[in-house]
Amino acid sequence: MSDYAHLKDRIAVVGVGNTAYGNFPDRDDYGLGAEAFRNALEDCGLEKSKVDGLLVCRIPYYARMGEILGLSPRWTMPLPPHGRMSAMGIIEAAAALEAGLCDYAALIYANIGRSRRVNYGGEESPGVWDPFGFTSPGAAHALMFQQHRAKYGTTTRQLAEVSVAFRHHACLNPDAVMKQPISIDDHEAARPIVEPLRLLDYCLINDGAVCIILTTKERARDLKKPPVLISGIGAREAYETASIANYDPDCWYHQARDVGRQAYGMAGVGPSDIDTLMCYDNFSPTVLFSLEGLGFCERGEAGGFVEGGALKVGGRLPTNTDGGHLSNSYMQGWALNVEAVRQLRGECGARQVQGAEVAQFCAITPCSRSIIYTRG
Amino acid sequence: METPLPAKPCPKIDPVSRGFWENCHRGILSVQRCEECGNTHYPGTPVCPACLSSRQSWAPVSGRGTLVSWVRFHQAYWDSFRADLPYLVCLVRLQEGPLMLSNFAGEAPDDPPIGSAVEVAFDKVDDELTLPKFRLTS
Numbered sequence: 047m048s049d050y051a052h053l054k055d056r057i058a059v060v061g062v063g064n065t066a067y068g069n070f071p072d073r074d075d076y077g078l079g080a081e082a083f084r085n086a087l088e089d090c091g092l093e094k095s096k097v098d099g100l101l102v103c104r105i106p107y108y109a110r111m112g113e114i115l116g117l118s119p120r121w122t123m124p125l126p127p128h129g130r131m132s133a134m135g136i137i138e139a140a141a142a143l144e145a146g147l148c149d150y151a152a153l154i155y156a157n158i159g160r161s162r163r164v165n166y167g168g169e170e171s172p173g174v175w176d177p178f179g180f181t182s183p184g185a186a187h188a189l190m191f192q193q194h195r196a197k198y199g200t201t202t203r204q205l206a207e208v209s210v211a212f213r214h215h216a217c218l219n220p221d222a223v224m225k226q227p228i229s230i231d232d233h234e235a236a237r238p239i240v241e242p243l244r245l246l247d248y249c250l251i252n253d254g255a256v257c258i259i260l261t262t263k264e265r266a267r268d269l270k271k272p273p274v275l276i277s278g279i280g281a282r283e284a285y286e287t288a289s290i291a292n293y294d295p296d297c298w299y300h301q302a303r304d305v306g307r308q309a310y311g312m313a314g315v316g317p318s319d320i321d322t323l324m325c326y327d328n329f330s331p332t333v334l335f336s337l338e339g340l341g342f343c344e345r346g347e348a349g350g351f352v353e354g355g356a357l358k359v360g361g362r363l364p365t366n367t368d369g370g371h372l373s374n375s376y377m378q379g380w381a382l383n384v385e386a387v388r389q390l391r392g393e394c395g396a397r398q399v400q401g402a403e404v405a406q407f408c409a410i411t412p413c414s415r416s417i418i419y420t421r422g
Numbered sequence: 423m424e425t426p427l428p429a430k431p432c433p434k435i436d437p438v439s440r441g442f443w444e445n446c447h448r449g450i451l452s453v454q455r456c457e458e459c460g461n462t463h464y465p466g467t468p469v470c471p472a473c474l475s476s477r478q479s480w481a482p483v484s485g486r487g488t489l490v491s492w493v494r495f496h497q498a499y500w501d502s503f504r505a506d507l508p509y510l511v512c513l514v515r516l517q518e519g520p521l522m523l524s525n526f527a528g529e530a531p532d533d534p535p536i537g538s539a540v541e542v543a544f545d546k547v548d549d550e551l552t553l554p555k556f557r558l559t560s
Contacts, residue, residue, distance in 0.1 A: 168499030174439075174465045175523040176431035177553055179495060179503045180511045188493040189513055196491075196536035241494035241508070289465050290513075290523060295490065 050137075050279045051312050057140040058266035058273035058422055061090030061259035062384040067223050067375035070253045071161040075105050076114050078255035079156040083115055086257035091270035092150060097259070099148025101139050103131050103155045104378070111154065121148035127157075129328055132379030133407055133415035139260050140276055149261060155380040156255035164251060174289055184248055186292035187329035188240040194297060194334065195242065197346065202242060204349035206233035208330040209246045209372055211357035216369025218359070218397040223252050224373040247330040249371035256380035258387075266422065274387045277404075278313030278418030280305035288412060297331075301414040302339020309406070310341075313418040317342045320418075321402040322389050323363055324382035326409035327370040333357075336410040359397050367397045383407050386419050430502040432551060438466040441480035446552045451542045453520050455481035464520035485542035487516040487556070492534055514540055514556050527555040534558060 063085025065078050079102070087094055100119045102108045104127035112119065121142050125131040132155070139151040167182025175181070194200045210230055216222035228246060236244040266273035282301040284294050294301075310316050317340060325336045334348035342363060343351040357365040368374040368385040375381050386405035388394050408416040435443055438454075442464075445452040453462045456470035457477040469476055492512040498504040510530040514522050526534070527543035540556040547553055 165499070167497075173431075174433070175511075176500075177433050177551075178511055178523055178525050179430075179500070179506065179509055180523045181499045185493055185495070185511070189491040192491045192493060193536065238494070238496040238508075241496060287521060290521065295515075295521070 049308060049312060053140055053144055053276065053279060054312050055275045055277050055420070056263055057143050057260055057276045058263050059258060059276070059387045059419070060261055060266045060269045060271065060273055061086040061092060061257070062387050063087070063089055063257045064221065064377070064381060064384060065255045067221060067252050067254040067377075069160045070158070073158070073253070075156040075158050075255070076111060078158070078253065079105055079111060079154045079257070080114055082156070082255035082257035083152055083154055086152065086259050089271065090259055092259060096150045097152045099139065099142060099151030101125065101135050101151060101153040103127065103135055103153070103380070104157055105154060119148065121151070129326065129378040130409050130411040130413040130415070132383055133409055133417050134413060136258065136260070136276070136383060136417060137279055137281065137415065140279075143260060143262055149265065151260045153258045153260065153380075154255065155257075155377060157376060157378065158253045159376070160252040166251075182240065183292040184243055184329055185240040186290060187331045188243045189293055190297045190335070191331035192242055194331065194346075198349065200334065200349035202234060202244075203230050204353060205247065205330050205334070206230040207352040207355070208327070208333045208357065209233050211352070211355060211361070212327065212366045212370040213373045214358050215367050215397050216373035218395070219368050219374055222369040222374040223250055224369065243329065243331070246372070249328045250373070250376045252376050254375050254377055256377045256384055258380065258383060263422065271391060273422035274390045274419050275422045276417055277420040278309035278311075278315070278416070280308030280312075280416040281414070283413050285412065292412065294412070297335040297339075298410045298414055299335065299339045299345060302336060302408075302410045303341070305408070305410070305414045305416045306340040309416040309418050313404075313420070315404055315418065319404050320363070320406045322367055322386070322399045322405045323365045324386045324405065324407045325365055325370070326379050326382065326411065327366060327372050330372065332410055333365070336408050339410055340408060340416070359399055364399045367394060367399060379407070379409050383417070390419055390421050428500070428502040431500060438468055442466060443551070445480055445482070446544060446554055449544050449552075450482050451485045451554050452480040452482050453516065453518055454478050462518050462520060464522060483516055483518045486559075487514040487522075487540050489513070489534055489536055489538040489540050489558070490515050490521065491536060512540070512556055522554070524553070525555050527557045531558060
């Protein structure tokens with residue numbers, strides 16, 4: 047059986063850093079990335095000269111990033127600006143560290159989509175469905191939620207629970223972009239974008255950057271903060287309907303099942319052991335699909351599962367405690383992995399999940415990934 | 423003086439997709455079929471996704487299918503669609519297997535039941551372009 051079991055508890059997250067999040071027209075990706083890198087180095091107390099691995103995501107040119115930071119690594123990996131890349135990058139870096147391709151890997155993500163007015167949908171190069179007016183990742187999630195609604199009776203008020211819980215967390219997070227609490231009624235009254243989804247089902251688009259520093263468990267002992275270990279990994283792609291971008295006829299249920307099986311099996315835990323979940327939330331429906339696929343509830347029952355504030359800190363499954371993409375920051379999964387680390391370190395202040403020992407990241411997308419983190 | 427409406431996005435006609443659009447022009451819905459293994463799929467691909475053969479052709483299909491999902495756009499991602507707002511996009515699974523995104527032909531139903539039977543109805547946009555759309559069949 048092919049799996050990642052040999053990587054269990056071998057690699058540690060030792061440093062995390064981020065910038066402020068918002069609209070920064072005077073700054074570029076490199077400047078934001080550099081600030082996040084500096085903060086992550088400070089977080090772990092590592093000397094810059096020790097960094098010999100560089101992974102960049104959504105950064106225009108990896109070599110320019112290296113020049114700016116004064117790095118001469120022996121391992122470099124650039125990743126495209128897709129939301130699904132965060133855990134893909136962390137897993138690649140973990141494998142590179144385990145293989146000895148580098149000793150300390152810095153993973154840097156930056157996004158200037160807000161200040162540069164990046165649109166998702168209606169791109170200039172014509173897609174196969176453009177003549178019918180179909181475009182945008184949100185529309186693909188609207189298609190899937192419509193199916194979920196028809197098949198299982200899931201309601202938009204249940205969907206609202208996701209947005210309301212994450213906004214509640216953002217109000218507890220000093221870094222978060224969105225600070226106004228919202229109610230289920232606010233969600234229902236919001237402007238429709240691609241029905242059945244409304245504005246509050248859509249993630250933010252904002253500027254900012256995140257950096258994560260990884261090394262081996264042994265090297266982690268010499269650094270400032272208690273290490274957080276990568277204990278479980280799962281991965282499965284779904285390319286069969288890639289021409290309908292961001293759409294899967296089964297809401298990635300089968301891929302998520304497979305990812306969960308791998309990650310839980312490797313970590314030796316199950317969904318009931320997860321103290322806090324960090325769930326990729328470009329659009330609110332994907333949270334429901336993730337909960338079902340990973341086995342937090344039965345298929346078709348996520349609408350009921352999230353009712354009554356279940357995803358809030360203090361609820362049955364505190365999820366996206368930083369506010370997620372919907373209300374904290376559109377750092378495309380990277381900030382959610384940082385939040386998992388901070389929860390396990392007990393650094394989350396008003397939004398801390400008391401006694402958190404096991405945190406899970408998941409991105410249920412055409413490239414589904416999950417990482418289970420534990421205290422080292 | 424009226425400003426001419428901006429043109430809607432056109433399909434990209436290339437050596438792979440040309441056969442599909444020529445068939446639409448003649449009122450025939452087709453999917454790409456592998457001459458080696460019989461795999462059918464849409465959109466077209468330069469090689470068969472099952473057996474990697476380059477010997478593929480556009481095979482006529484029944485034009486019948488099932489409504490898998492639909493959404494209603496309230497946002498104009500192109501100026502050329504602004505006048506149509508709100509408009510519906512439907513997702514159809516053809517009897518022969520492939521999925522197709524399209525619109526409802528003629529007046530769009532208000533709340534079409536998922537799982538409904540649909541059939542193709544061609545919409546001649548101009549001399550160059552005919553789009554395959556779908557209508558509910560009772």
